[in-house]
Amino acid sequence: MTVSNAGVTTPPGKALAGPRTPDGRSAARAGTTPRSLRERDRSGYLFVAPFAIATGLFLVWPTISGLWMSFTNQSLTGTGSEFIGFDNYAEAFSDPQVWQTLWHTVWFTILSTVPLVVVALIMALLVHTGLPGQWVWRMSFFAPYLLTSAVVSGLSAWLFQPDIGLLDTTLAALGLGPVGWITDENVAMFSIALVTVWWTVGFNFLLYLAALQGIPAQQYEAATIDGAGGWRRLISITLPQLRTITGVIVVLQLLASLKVFDQIYLLTKGGPNGSTRPILEYVYDIGFTNYRLGYASAISYVFFALILVFTLVRLMPARKEA
Amino acid sequence: MSVAELVAVRRTRALQARAENRALTKLTIGPSPWVRVATLAALVVLAALWLLPVVWGAVTSFKHEAEAALPASWWPSMGWTLGAYQQVLSNSDLLIWMWNSLVVAVLVTVLTVLISAMAAFAFSQTLFKGRGLLQWLTIASIMMPGQILIVPLFRQMQALGLVDTFAGIVLPQVVAPVMVFILKRFFDAIPQELLDAARIDGAGSFRLFWTIVLPLSRSILVAVAIFVFIGAWNNFLWPFIVTTDPQFMTLPVGLSTVKNAYGVQYAQNMASAMIAALPLLVVFMLFQRRIVQGVATTGMGGQ
Numbered sequence: 166m167t168v169s170n171a172g173v174t175t176p177p178g179k180a181l182a183g184p185r186t187p188d189g190r191s192a193a194r195a196g197t198t199p200r201s202l203r204e205r206d207r208s209g210y211l212f213v214a215p216f217a218i219a220t221g222l223f224l225v226w227p228t229i230s231g232l233w234m235s236f237t238n239q240s241l242t243g244t245g246s247e248f249i250g251f252d253n254y255a256e257a258f259s260d261p262q263v264w265q266t267l268w269h270t271v272w273f274t275i276l277s278t279v280p281l282v283v284v285a286l287i288m289a290l291l292v293h294t295g296l297p298g299q300w301v302w303r304m305s306f307f308a309p310y311l312l313t314s315a316v317v318s319g320l321s322a323w324l325f326q327p328d329i330g331l332l333d334t335t336l337a338a339l340g341l342g343p344v345g346w347i348t349d350e351n352v353a354m355f356s357i358a359l360v361t362v363w364w365t366v367g368f369n370f371l372l373y374l375a376a377l378q379g380i381p382a383q384q385y386e387a388a389t390i391d392g393a394g395g396w397r398r399l400i401s402i403t404l405p406q407l408r409t410i411t412g413v414i415v416v417l418q419l420l421a422s423l424k425v426f427d428q429i430y431l432l433t434k435g436g437p438n439g440s441t442r443p444i445l446e447y448v449y450d451i452g453f454t455n456y457r458l459g460y461a462s463a464i465s466y467v468f469f470a471l472i473l474v475f476t477l478v479r480l481m482p483a484r485k486e487a
Numbered sequence: 488m489s490v491a492e493l494v495a496v497r498r499t500r501a502l503q504a505r506a507e508n509r510a511l512t513k514l515t516i517g518p519s520p521w522v523r524v525a526t527l528a529a530l531v532v533l534a535a536l537w538l539l540p541v542v543w544g545a546v547t548s549f550k551h552e553a554e555a556a557l558p559a560s561w562w563p564s565m566g567w568t569l570g571a572y573q574q575v576l577s578n579s580d581l582l583i584w585m586w587n588s589l590v591v592a593v594l595v596t597v598l599t600v601l602i603s604a605m606a607a608f609a610f611s612q613t614l615f616k617g618r619g620l621l622q623w624l625t626i627a628s629i630m631m632p633g634q635i636l637i638v639p640l641f642r643q644m645q646a647l648g649l650v651d652t653f654a655g656i657v658l659p660q661v662v663a664p665v666m667v668f669i670l671k672r673f674f675d676a677i678p679q680e681l682l683d684a685a686r687i688d689g690a691g692s693f694r695l696f697w698t699i700v701l702p703l704s705r706s707i708l709v710a711v712a713i714f715v716f717i718g719a720w721n722n723f724l725w726p727f728i729v730t731t732d733p734q735f736m737t738l739p740v741g742l743s744t745v746k747n748a749y750g751v752q753y754a755q756n757m758a759s760a761m762i763a764a765l766p767l768l769v770v771f772m773l774f775q776r777r778i779v780q781g782v783a784t785t786g787m788g789g790q
Contacts, residue, residue, distance in 0.1 A: 234642070302534055320540045427724065
C-alpha cells in the first residue's frame, strides 16, 4: 500500500521530536514533511469551494463590476449605462467636495488615532499593575465597544444636547459657556473624535493588555534585583517590549479610522454645513441620494487607492514572516 | 468533582491570582503605597468617565418624559418610572429588529466560521491544483474594504432580488478572508503526526476535519465566532443600504430611524438605547474571559 510507504518516508522519532510552535515555520514544515500523504487528496476543492464561491460572488464580482461602473454613467434609476471613459475620474479630481470629504476623513483619522493609541496604552499600563478589581476595569473600558453605532450616537447626542444636555449643564454649573458640541463647525469633528475614542478604545486596550501579559516576569525580577525602580522598569522594559504591538495597533487603527461613516452619519449627518462629512458619506450621498452610481463608484476607487497604501504597509510584516 | 471540592479549587485559584497580582504590582509599579494609591485613583477616575455616558443614559431612561426635557439632574423630582420602556416596547418595532439582528448575527457567524474553517483546512492540510493561486487571491481580498463595494453590491442585490431579505443582509457579510488566515495559521500548528496517523488508519479528509481538526481548534473557533458575532450584531452600513422595509431592519438600522421619528422623546430614546445595549453587555459579562482572549487572538488579524 502506498499509504504505509508514505508513512515510512517520515523518519520515525524525528517527526515527533521538537515541539511545534504556532509560527510561520511550522507551516513551512507542514508543507514538506507529509507531502506524499496529502498529495493524493483532491478533497481540497470541496473544502475551499463554499468560501471561494462566496468570495467570487460578493467580493471579486462587485470589485470588477464596480470598476466597470466607474467608467459608465449608470444611474440608480436604471437609465443610461454608456461607457464614458475617464470622465467620472476627471470629474472626481476636479470636484472640490471629493477633496473636502477626503480631507475630513484624514483629519478625523489623525484626531482619533493618536488618543486611541495613547489612551489605550495608559489604560493597559494601569490595569496591568495587577491592582484589585481587574474585572471592573476591563468591563468599564471595553463595554462601549460592544455598543452598536446607533446606540453610541444616541447616547452622545443626548450628552451633547444644547442647554439641557449633561455636558452643557455641568459646564454652566462651573460658570462656563455652552459649547456647540455638534452644532459648531469648528468643534464638531473634535466631538466626533471624542465619542469615537470613548467607543472603541477598549479594543486597543485589550490588545495592549494581552501584549503586556506576554512580557516575561523574569525581566522585571532581574531589573528589580539590579535596583531598577518603577519608572526605570517602565521605560527600560515595558515600553521597548511594546514597540511591535504599537506598530500593529497604529496601522490597524489608521485603517479603521479611514473607513469612518456610522458615527458621523448618525450624529451629524456630515454637518454642520458639511464640515464633518467623510468620503464614504459622500459616496453614499452621490450613489443613493443623487442616484449617480457611476460617479459614486469612481469616488470609491479613488478612496480605495488611499486605503491600499495603508493596507500594504500592514501586510508587510506578515510577508516578512512567511 | 463535588461542590465542596469545586469551591476549594476556586478558592485556591482566587488566592493564587491575588498573590500573582500582588507580585505583579510590586514588579511593575514598585512597592510604594503612594504610587499604588495614585494608580488606583487614576483607574477609578477613568472607569467612572467611561461608564458615565451609559449610566446617564440609564438614569434618563427611567425618568418621566416631561422631566427628561428639563436641565440635567441625576435625581428626578417626579420619581422614577418604567413608562419610557413601556412606550418603546409597545409602539416601535424594537423587538422585531432585535429578533432580526439575532437571526442575522447567528447566520453570519455560523456561515462565516464554517466556510472559513473549511477553506483554512483546504489551504493547510490538502493539496490541490490552484491552491497557491487561491491563497494569493485570498490574501489580496483582505485588502478590499467592503465599504467601497456598497454601490456595485447593492446593484447586484437588486438584480438578484435580494434587497429587503435576510439573504441580502447576511450573504455579503460571510466573506472574511482574514478569518481564513487566522484559522489556517492555527491549523498549520496541529501536530502533523496526529493527522498522518489518522490518514493511515483510513480516515478521509472529512473525518479528519470533523473529528480531529475542529475539536482541537475549539478555542480559536470560539474566538473567531465571538469576533464575527459582535461585528455582525453591530454592523450598520451594509444592512442600512440593503434594507428599506422596517420588517427586515436590524437593530442598529431600525434604531437610527426611530430617533428621527420620535424627535425629542429623550427618555424613550434612552430606553431603546438601553434595550439595544443589553444583550451584548450580558453576553460580555457571562463570557468575559473568552471575549477578552478572543479579541487578543483574532483582533490583530493574524499578525
